[in-house]
Amino acid sequence: MSKKIRKAVIPVAGLGTRFLPYTKAIPKEMLPIIDVPSIHIIIEEALAAGIDSVLFVTTREKHSLQDYFDKHHQLENIIEKEDKKELREQLDRIPHNFKIYSVRQIEARGLGDAIYHAKDYINPDEHFAVFLPDDLIISKVPVMKQMVKVYDEFKRTVVAVERVPKNKVSSYGIIKAKKIRERIYAAEDMQEKPPLKEAFSNLGIVGRYILPGTIFENIAKTKPGVKGEIQITDAIKMLTPGVIGYEFEGLRCDTGNKFGYIQTVLRYAAMDKNMKGDLKKEVKKLFNL
């Protein structure tokens, strides 16, 4: 099982209830991070890691995700006829050099079940990447690229981890970790959303995984866990010890809640040289700083 990682599975079947009423008509993965939807940033990270094929595990009302990466013929015609260079440049920011597949998750039975829908897409002898699109990670080297490097060295399942505050431990998958070297841990066990007093550590799993094609056998054996759902953490736990926890280099942004989303947009705006100065002035003014 040492082939190159080429495929990504991206679960996008969540209803985004934290962002209602907005998400009644527009998928949360299409929330704008200034002028691109968050899924655009996820796909760029995937492509930077060498991935060229993506499976969306999707649900009804999510077709805009696939439309976004399609060519828009009407716009293309206008641009060509009227030689609109600026529009061309903007549209060319959208990545196209990958294949998109989709499969529907009919019932919301948990993240493990969502990933199980990729069973026919992944060969049993290949590893694949999983991206949870709520997590955007700002980093010099895209995080999945960092993880592929770790995978290339260890040829094992890799989960991204970071230290989480104690009061947030019960919101994450948690690993029992033995440090191998800087940023690299042997995950000896794991637990999904444990109460703080039962937690192995505060090393929380973040939404990036490199999983083996055999994970589907484990998911099939996984009983409903936290919230009565099939949890991917419980399936990966069956592979421990032998799983690597990788403490990535980067700043994780959790777009899955309102404050985290605003924080994410501000962080991206603060990196934009055309906006940075005005943003700083505005924030100072807003809070009388």
Ligand code: G1P
């Ligand atoms: C999921 C996983 C959890 C992981 C988290 C990272 O939980 O089940 O193990 O730590 O993503 O964002 P969710 O946030 O979907 O409840």
